[in-house]
Amino acid sequence: MGIFNSLKKGLTKTREILLTDINDLFSPERAIDDDLLEELEEILVMSDLGMDITMEIMEKISKKAKKLKTADELKSILKEELKSLFPQTTSTETETASPVPRVIMVVGVNGTGKTTTLGKLAVKLTGQGQKVLIAAADTFRAAAVEQLQIWANRAQVKMVKHREGADPAAVAFDAVEASMARGIDTLLIDTAGRLHTQKNLMEELKKIKRSVGKRLPGAPHEVLMVLDATTGQNALSQAKLFNDAVGITALALTKLDGTAKGGVVASVAKTMDVPLKYIGVGEGMEDLQDFDATLFVNALFD
Amino acid sequence: MFDNLSDKLNSAFKKLKGRGTLTEKNIEEGLKQVRMALLEADVNYRVAKKVISDIKERALGQEVMDSLTPGQQVIKIVFDEFTRMMGDSHKGLNLEGRKPAAVMLVGLQGSGKTTTAGKLGLYLRKKGKKPFLVPVDVYRPAAIDQLKKIGKQLDLPVFPSTTDMEPLAICEQAVAMGREKGYDTLILDTAGRLHVDEALMAELQGIRKGVHPSEILLVADAMTGQDAVNIAGSFDETVGLDGIVLTKMDGDARGGAALSIKAVTGKPLKFIGMGEKSTDLEPFHPERMASRILGMGDTLSFIEKAQEAVDIKGAEALEKKLRKNQFTLEDFRDQMASVKKMGSIKDLIGMLPGVNTKQLKDMNIDEREFVRIEAIINSMTPDERRNHGIIKSSRKKRIAKGSGVTVQDVNKLLKSYTQTMKMVKKFNKGGMRSLKNMLPF
Ligand SMILES: Nc1nc2c(ncn2[C@@H]2O[C@H](COP(=O)(O)OP(=O)(O)OP(=O)(O)O)[C@@H](O)[C@H]2O)c(=O)[nH]1
Ligand SMILES: [Mg+2]
Numbered sequence: 001m002g003i004f005n006s007l008k009k010g011l012t013k014t015r016e017i018l019l020t021d022i023n024d025l026f027s028p029e030r031a032i033d034d035d036l037l038e039e040l041e042e043i044l045v046m047s048d049l050g051m052d053i054t055m056e057i058m059e060k061i062s063k064k065a066k067k068l069k070t071a072d073e074l075k076s077i078l079k080e081e082l083k084s085l086f087p088q089t090t091s092t093e094t095e096t097a098s099p100v101p102r103v104i105m106v107v108g109v110n111g112t113g114k115t116t117t118l119g120k121l122a123v124k125l126t127g128q129g130q131k132v133l134i135a136a137a138d139t140f141r142a143a144a145v146e147q148l149q150i151w152a153n154r155a156q157v158k159m160v161k162h163r164e165g166a167d168p169a170a171v172a173f174d175a176v177e178a179s180m181a182r183g184i185d186t187l188l189i190d191t192a193g194r195l196h197t198q199k200n201l202m203e204e205l206k207k208i209k210r211s212v213g214k215r216l217p218g219a220p221h222e223v224l225m226v227l228d229a230t231t232g233q234n235a236l237s238q239a240k241l242f243n244d245a246v247g248i249t250a251l252a253l254t255k256l257d258g259t260a261k262g263g264v265v266a267s268v269a270k271t272m273d274v275p276l277k278y279i280g281v282g283e284g285m286e287d288l289q290d291f292d293a294t295l296f297v298n299a300l301f302d
Numbered sequence: 303m304f305d306n307l308s309d310k311l312n313s314a315f316k317k318l319k320g321r322g323t324l325t326e327k328n329i330e331e332g333l334k335q336v337r338m339a340l341l342e343a344d345v346n347y348r349v350a351k352k353v354i355s356d357i358k359e360r361a362l363g364q365e366v367m368d369s370l371t372p373g374q375q376v377i378k379i380v381f382d383e384f385t386r387m388m389g390d391s392h393k394g395l396n397l398e399g400r401k402p403a404a405v406m407l408v409g410l411q412g413s414g415k416t417t418t419a420g421k422l423g424l425y426l427r428k429k430g431k432k433p434f435l436v437p438v439d440v441y442r443p444a445a446i447d448q449l450k451k452i453g454k455q456l457d458l459p460v461f462p463s464t465t466d467m468e469p470l471a472i473c474e475q476a477v478a479m480g481r482e483k484g485y486d487t488l489i490l491d492t493a494g495r496l497h498v499d500e501a502l503m504a505e506l507q508g509i510r511k512g513v514h515p516s517e518i519l520l521v522a523d524a525m526t527g528q529d530a531v532n533i534a535g536s537f538d539e540t541v542g543l544d545g546i547v548l549t550k551m552d553g554d555a556r557g558g559a560a561l562s563i564k565a566v567t568g569k570p571l572k573f574i575g576m577g578e579k580s581t582d583l584e585p586f587h588p589e590r591m592a593s594r595i596l597g598m599g600d601t602l603s604f605i606e607k608a609q610e611a612v613d614i615k616g617a618e619a620l621e622k623k624l625r626k627n628q629f630t631l632e633d634f635r636d637q638m639a640s641v642k643k644m645g646s647i648k649d650l651i652g653m654l655p656g657v658n659t660k661q662l663k664d665m666n667i668d669e670r671e672f673v674r675i676e677a678i679i680n681s682m683t684p685d686e687r688r689n690h691g692i693i694k695s696s697r698k699k700r701i702a703k704g705s706g707v708t709v710q711d712v713n714k715l716l717k718s719y720t721q722t723m724k725m726v727k728k729f730n731k732g733g734m735r736s737l738k739n740m741l742p743f
Contacts, residue, residue, distance in 0.1 A: 045347045048527040051338055110550065110578070111412025111523070141578075142455070143447035150443035195553040230410060232344035232527025234555040255411065258496040260529035283411070283441070 030071040037062060040078070047263035047300060048232050053270070057081050079297050085266040086293040087273050101133075101179035103187045103212055103219040105172075107205060107246060108226035109238055110193030113254035113280055115144065117226050118188050119151025120280070120288035126155050130185040135175030136161040137168040137208055138192035148190050154285055168192065168204065169211040176215040189220070196241035209246045222249050224277070229255045229262030239268045248272065254280030257287070261300055322372060324361045332376050333358060336596075343556035343595045346531045349565045357383050377596070384592035388564050388571060394585070395426075395572070396544070397487060399516050402434065402480040404473070404488040406513075407547075408506055408537055409521035411494030414549035414575055416445065418521050419491040420452035421575065421583035426487050427458065434485035436461040436476040438469045438509070439493035449491050456580055459485060469493070469505055473513045490515065497536030506541045517544045519572065522563060524551045530559035531566045538567040548586065549575035560591050632687040634719055635679040677705040678715050690716060 030036065037058065044054040057078070064077055106118045118134070125132050134152050136159055138144035145161050152159040160175040172189050179187040191208060194201035212219045225248045227235050242248055253265045256279050269276050276291045322328070333354055340350040357380055366375045397403040405422060407415045416439070423433040435453045437460065439445035446463050453460035461476040473490055480488050490509070495502040510518065520534060520543050537543055546567070548560055551574040560571055571591070576582040623629050679687060681704030686693050693701070693716065695709075702709045 042347050045341055046528045048344075048529075051341050109525075109553070111414060113412060141448070142451035143444040146447045147442070147444035195550065197552070197554050228412060228523075228525075230523065230527065230529055230533070231525045232555075232559070233342060234344070234525040234553065237554055238525075255496075258410070258529070259498060259532045260527065264527065 026071045026075040028070055028072040032065045032068060032071055032074060036071055036074075037065070040074075044263070047261040049263035050233050050236070050267045053085065053263075053267055082266065082297045082300070083293045085270045086296075087269055087275055099218060099221055101176070101184040101187050101216070101219075102221050103176060103179070103189065103216065104222040104224055105189045105191065105209065105212065105220040105246070106224050106226060107191050107242055107248075108193060109195055112193065112226045112228040112231075113252075114193060114226045115148055115151065115190050116283065117224075117252050117254060117278065117280055117288065118190050119148070119154060120285060121278070122151065122155035122157055122188055123285045124288060125186050126157060131183065132157045133175060133179050133182065133184045133187045134159040135172055135187060135189040137171045137175075137189050139164055139166045139168050139171060140192040144190075144192065169207045172208045173211040173215050176212050176219060180216065196238045196245075202241065202245040205242075206245055223247055224250045224252055225274075226252045226254060227262070227265055227268065229253050229265075230258065230260040231262075231264065233264055233267075235264040236267055236271070239272055239274075243272055243274075248274050250275055250277045252276070252278040252280065253291070257281045263300075322366050324364050324366065324372065324375065326358075326362060328372070329358065329361055329376065332373065336376070336380055339597055340558060340561075340595070343558035343597065344525075344527050344530070344562075345558035345595065346528055346562040346565070349531065349562045352565070353383065353387070353561075380596065381589075381592050384561065384595065385588045388560060388586075388588040388591055393570060393572070395517050397431070397516050400514065402477060402486050402488050403517075404477070404490055404513050404515040405517045405519065406490040406492065406506075406509065406515040407519055407521050408492050408541055408543075409494060410496065410523075410533060411442075413494060413521045413523045414547075415439075415494060415521045416448050416452065416491050417578065417580075418547055418549060418573075418575060418583070419449060419489045420456055420458075420580045422489050422573075423453070423458045424456055424580045425583055426489075431487045432485045433487045433489055434459050434461065434476065434480045434483075436472065436488050436490045437463040438472050438490050440465045440467060440469060440472070441493045445491075445493065452580070459483070470508050470512050473509050477513055488513075497533050497540075503536070503540045510541060518542060519545050519547050520563070520567075520569075521547045521549060522559060524548045524557045524559060524574070525553065525555040526559040528562075530562040534563040535566045538569065543567055543569045545570050545572040547573045547575065552576045552582070556595055556597060557591060558595050561595060629723065630688045631679055631682065631690055631719060632684075634722070635676055635687075674705070674707060674711065675715055678702075678707060678712055681705040690719065 040061065041054060041058055044057060045051070049057075060081060061074065061078060065074060068074055068077075104121075106114045108114050115138070122132050122134060132155065134148060134155075134157055136145045136148050138148070139162060145164065149159055149161075160171060160178055162171050162174075168191065175187055175189065178184070189208070189212070191205060192201075194205065196202065209220060209223070223246050225239060225242050227238070231238075239248065239251075251265060251269060251274055253262050253276060256262060265276055268274070279289050279291050279296070281287045281289060336357070337350055337354050340353065341347065345353070357376075360383065361376060361379050364375070364379070366372045395405060397405075407419055407422075409415050419435055423435055426433040435449055435458055437446040437449040439449075440463065446465065450460050452458075461472065461479060463472045469492070473488075476488055476490075480486075490513075492506060492509070493502070495506075497503065509515075518541060520537050522530065522534065526533070534543075534546070546560075546563055546569055548557065548571060551557065563569075564571060571586040571588075574584050574586050576584055623633060678701060681701045682693070686697060686701075693712075698709050698712045702712050
């Protein structure tokens with residue numbers, strides 16, 4: 001199932017729950033009036049876009065709406081506005097100048113899907129012929145290492161681990177060293193979930209990053225923050241504090257196979273100018289997709 | 303977006319001075335601010351709409367009380383309405399019925415079920431129960447291991463599930479084993495699932511019919527956004543919920559999902575998860591949640607804490623001083639000492655409604671500075687303490703020297719004292735009566 005269908009599968013249900021069908025809303029016959037604008041606002045808010053973006057878009061749309069006749073015409077304008085929220089990614093850039101080993105550190109609050117996303121990424125990269133190594137730097141949560149080991153087995157890659165409760169920075173350091181020695185293309189570092197408000201745990205994360213950089217200057221090359229599509233406006237605070245601590249370079253949005261639309265990621269991507277690279281659409285090995293703003297916005301509004 | 307709803311409301315109601323009546327017209331702007339605050343706090347769009355119209359109805363025609371500003375009055379109405387909506391004071395768990403009783407935890411992936419299972423186990427044991435942890439998640443890699451490890455850490459028995467077992471079979475066998483071994487309360491930790499996953503939702507229905515849990519609790523993340531209504535609505539419809547546990551409340555999420563979930567299911571919010579430790583489970587308090595959603599700070603916890611630490615007589619004397627703006631540096635020092643007993647001063651001040659959080663940041667309160675501040679004040683003469691106006695540069699130098707700090711430090715203290723006094727004066731104008739129960743001094 002392609003991204004589009006996976007996304008639509010979940011969204012169909014939402015549409016059933018919403019009183020207003022979006023296609024009805026944008027029917028070619030429908031005139032643009034206050035009711036329509038209010039319904040539009042409702043859709044934007046219910047997508048978790050947040051009040052800042054919603055009001056900004058509503059203002060722009062209301063202005064432009066005066067020149068338009070039908071709701072249908074409004075739809076494409078709305079889509080363009082939403083698309084423009086996502087920073088342009090130059091997708092070729094990563095391919096050409098990739099350092100070896102490329103180190104990706106996966107971070108985020110508890111339960112967003114870090115380990116699963118990392119596992120899927122390992123599967124994807126090995127599928128592309130890369131040599132991948134995984135580092136089990138969540139030494140805190142019960143059975144986190146066992147969980148990651150299962151993903152390593154699925155991707156048929158090796159994993160560096162220490163015992164439970166060990167220093168995660170030491171695990172990361174050893175994994176970088178092993179990557180360098182073994183000619184690894186990409187090293188994926190799993191970290192423990194932590195609330196962004198927990199200062200000591202954020203310090204721990206900084207330390208992991210520092211120790212990676214100590215062994216391999218310039219690493220980590222990617223700090224991937226995993227956000228859960230079910231999360232509301234708090235994602236902004238999460239992203240801000242994680243960025244302050246370790247400098248986020250990319251986002252992944254998980255659980256889009258549900259009915260949540262994850263609109264807050266647009267705010268995050270826009271305010272922090274960080275690209276959304278991956279979306280998670282299920283718990284299976286193949287359920288990781290490259291993000292495509294056009295498809296994402298279409299899935300919301302078609 | 304809004305640091306503090308009270309500030310916003312007060313400015314929205316600026317025109318409505320002193321006594322007045324809340325009318326459709328003058329309440330409009332204020333309610334707009336309330337609505338924005340709700341949506342910012344992730345209260346569902348439709349729920350917010352309904353709440354606002356209810357509140358409007360309630361507020362119209364009300365006279366503004368003497369002791370309150372119109373803004374405060376509206377907040378009070380909103381606050382009362384929220385508290386009522388999220389209602390029911392904490393009832394705990396209902397474990398009546400057949401033995402062993404079962405508590406079944408359900409919810410989305412990553413919402414915190416397994417951690418909550420451990421916490422509930424500990425909670426029940428403290429209540430004199432004999433809990434039995436049952437891993438029912440045969441899907442997520444190492445989910446069973448996770449609960450087994452938690453059981454080991456807490457010294458709680460865990461049913462020996464394996465991934466090749468059927469979830470229903472696990473539950474039935476666990477009931478039998480529990481009865482045999484004298485465990486009176488099973489905690490069923492089911493796999494996280496999406497509410498739109500029909501096959502997995504049917505699995506939960508099967509378990510429900512098979513073992514008749516006394517309590518089916520939805521474990522939901524406090525950070526959940528607009529989708530909370532769909533999630534909670536679906537789980538309630540297909541499985542039937544008895545209550546809600548709201549997790550990750552130790553973060554900074556405003557937690558509007560609590561209101562949405564309650565509005566959609568009508569089921570009691572029972573517990574909140576306040577951290578990753580197994581002891582971090584607390585009963586749900588509707589008033590606290592209401593303040594949190596409104597961004598008003600935790601007024602009630604504040605009052606509770608303040609009451610613990612302050613003796614009533616001293617408080618009354620101080621209140622008098624405050625009212626007459628006679629709060630001296632000496633009082634400042636004494637108060638700091640008693641506030642210190644209550645915990646972080648910034649947290650405490652932040653809990654006060656009407657305190658602008660931005661201002662608070664500027665005040666730069668550092669706990670370690672307490673010692674220094676005390677030393678500075680101790681180096682002053684009684685006259686200086688009672689009348690800070692006389693502290694000019696030569697006196698500052700002497701005080702700095704006496705307390706081993708720089709003149710800048712003395713200036714900083716005087717500045718933060720005058721700022722506090724300004725705040726107090728503002729409160730005095732705003733109506734001391736409404737505040738007298740909230741100030742720690
Ligand atoms: N439906 C769905 N579930 C997902 C997706 N991504 C992750 N999950 C599930 O979400 C739950 C949590 O995922 P994990 O990968 O363990 O999350 P984590 O961030 O590593 O969690 P901690 O390490 O405990 O903080 C698991 O049950 C995953 O199977 C997704 O895209 N869709
Ligand atoms: Mg993990």
